[in-house]
Amino acid sequence: MSAILDHLPEFWQGLIVTLQLTAASFLGAAVMGLVITAMRVSPVGVLRGIGTAYVETFQNLPLLVLLVLAVFGLPEIGIKADLLVTAIVVIALYEAAYIAEALRSGVNAVSAGQGEAARALGLTFGQSLRHVILPQALRTVIQPLGNIFIALTMNTSLAAAIGVVDLTAAANRVNLMEAQPIPIFVGAGLAYALIAAGAGFVTGRLERRLVVVR
Amino acid sequence: MVSMKRMAAVAAVSMIGLSACSGTDSGSPAVPGEAKGGDLLAKAPVAAAADILPGSTMEKIKQRGELIVGGSLDAPLLSQQNPTTGEVEGFDADMGKALAKYIIGEPKVKIVNSASETREALLSNGTVDVVFQTYTITPERAEQVAFAGPYYSSGLTLAVRKGTAGIAKPEDLNGKTVIAGANTPAIPAIKKIAPQAKIVTFGSDPECMQALKQERGDAYVQDETLLVANAKKDPSVQVVGSPFTTDPYGIGLKHGDDQFKKFVNDWLKKIQADGLWQQTWKNSIGTVVQGEAPTPPQIGSVPGS
Numbered sequence: 001m002s003a004i005l006d007h008l009p010e011f012w013q014g015l016i017v018t019l020q021l022t023a024a025s026f027l028g029a030a031v032m033g034l035v036i037t038a039m040r041v042s043p044v045g046v047l048r049g050i051g052t053a054y055v056e057t058f059q060n061l062p063l064l065v066l067l068v069l070a071v072f073g074l075p076e077i078g079i080k081a082d083l084l085v086t087a088i089v090v091i092a093l094y095e096a097a098y099i100a101e102a103l104r105s106g107v108n109a110v111s112a113g114q115g116e117a118a119r120a121l122g123l124t125f126g127q128s129l130r131h132v133i134l135p136q137a138l139r140t141v142i143q144p145l146g147n148i149f150i151a152l153t154m155n156t157s158l159a160a161a162i163g164v165v166d167l168t169a170a171a172n173r174v175n176l177m178e179a180q181p182i183p184i185f186v187g188a189g190l191a192y193a194l195i196a197a198g199a200g201f202v203t204g205r206l207e208r209r210l211v212v213v214r
Numbered sequence: 215m216v217s218m219k220r221m222a223a224v225a226a227v228s229m230i231g232l233s234a235c236s237g238t239d240s241g242s243p244a245v246p247g248e249a250k251g252g253d254l255l256a257k258a259p260v261a262a263a264a265d266i267l268p269g270s271t272m273e274k275i276k277q278r279g280e281l282i283v284g285g286s287l288d289a290p291l292l293s294q295q296n297p298t299t300g301e302v303e304g305f306d307a308d309m310g311k312a313l314a315k316y317i318i319g320e321p322k323v324k325i326v327n328s329a330s331e332t333r334e335a336l337l338s339n340g341t342v343d344v345v346f347q348t349y350t351i352t353p354e355r356a357e358q359v360a361f362a363g364p365y366y367s368s369g370l371t372l373a374v375r376k377g378t379a380g381i382a383k384p385e386d387l388n389g390k391t392v393i394a395g396a397n398t399p400a401i402p403a404i405k406k407i408a409p410q411a412k413i414v415t416f417g418s419d420p421e422c423m424q425a426l427k428q429e430r431g432d433a434y435v436q437d438e439t440l441l442v443a444n445a446k447k448d449p450s451v452q453v454v455g456s457p458f459t460t461d462p463y464g465i466g467l468k469h470g471d472d473q474f475k476k477f478v479n480d481w482l483k484k485i486q487a488d489g490l491w492q493q494t495w496k497n498s499i500g501t502v503v504q505g506e507a508p509t510p511p512q513i514g515s516v517p518g519s
Contacts, residue, residue, distance in 0.1 A: 071425075160396070169396065172331050173397070175397075177354060182335065
């Protein structure tokens with residue numbers, strides 16, 4: 001236990017980085033995911049194709065591979081960014097594929113009549129998506145989005161492998177000195193569990209408030 | 215102390231001389247890598263039946279017919295898997311095989327790729343019998359695991375891109391970005407000697423080298439042996455100065471198993487005395503570090519061992 005208490009500042013610093021990673025990459029993934037979803041349900045074939053290719057690509061590559069490629073591969077072609085920034089961008093791009101799939105299932109859940117009615121009112125594709133379809137779609141996928149957020153939180157720990165000193169890396173470093181893996185990693189695990197529980201609580205509340213009863 | 219060391223060194227050197235003379239079968243350099251390892255293990259001693267005490271860890275391992283070693287697969291010269299043969303080669307790997315032969319009679323080893331963060335847990339829950347993984351003996355770690363040895367003494371030094379100015383000694387790292395292996399003793403060592411340095415860590419040695427070359431840091435702090443081997447392979451990187459720490463490597467064992475610890479220590483003394491230790495060094499680390507094999511550290515000479 002003292003192994004954790006003696007190193008609270010390191011753990012705290014790591015937790016902040018983990019929260020930064022989580023918040024920033026989820027925000028990025030949400031925006032990107034929305035764009036991909038719009039492409040996938042759009043009437044333009046080329047856009048649908050790009051959207052599908054994006055989702056298939058990112059869902060079929062392990063995140064760690066993408067991270068290592070971005071950190072060690074991109075500098076070879078002259079692109080080198082800060083490690084934290086690289087991690088945020090890569091995690092956002094990766095998770096966007098999952099968010100897009102969740103959103104698309106939400107869009108599919110909105111009855112076709114809604115879209116037809118919107119078109120009949122003279123709304124453009126963008127307008128009907130923005131004002132009619134997506135608001136309803138979003139409400140049905142709150143729980144899946146919450147799950148993606150939790151998975152994303154856990155996935156941020158992979159950033160430790162590319163030199164970002166997040167909660168996982170901080171735990172590793174403390175353990176290196178104290179050699180007490182059980183309390184240290186249980187402690188770090190609890191911190192992740194708390195973030196996940198918080199996300200679960202928020203999505204539960206949101207869902208009860210916003211759910212569309214059909 | 216100094217004269218003791220010198221005497222031991224002289225003894226060690228003469229041992230090598232002797233073993234070189236007596237080793238009549240070692241004069242076939244046609245297939246260097248494999249033949250050397252095979253030769254080495256052929257000469258490795260086997261414990262007397264009386265040393266395998268009934269009910270002991272040694273007996274358990276012997277009955278199993280395999281020594282389970284916690285180790286690495288990506289540490290050049292120490293414990294690296296050869297992609298063509300699948301064999302794990304290097305100083306630590308050979309030591310593990312020699313210990314297996316001592317217990318079982320055959321060098322049968324299974325290497326569990328243990329990461330620095332799991333070594334203590336793997337030992338205490340019995341997943342591995344021993345850890346050979348540049349495992350630096352520290353008093354904190356000795357509260358969790360037992361250490362036989364030290365069996366090798368190493369030290370950290372720094373590497374920079376060729377032509378880097380202004381980094382000549384570890385103190386120069388202050389204010390610089392320094393690359394280190396995640397979970398290596400380099401991290402606390404850098405913090406101590408250059409508190410203003412910014413430390414970036416990567417999981418493996420190849421990644422750290424790549425990061426150094428891609429200018430993610432100004433220097434890379436790592437075990438001298440690894441760095442020298444790297445610099446030999448890659449002329450764009452150079453090693454600076456001499457080691458600024460002393461890292462005594464121990465053989466990690468389950469905490470409290472004094473019987474097994476004594477057994478392993480006795481084996482270490484034996485292979486140091488008969489020149490096998492020195493030959494193992496020559497075959498691995500000695501292929502990049504100049505000169506004769508160093509004097510092996512004295513068993514039990516550091517706190518925690």
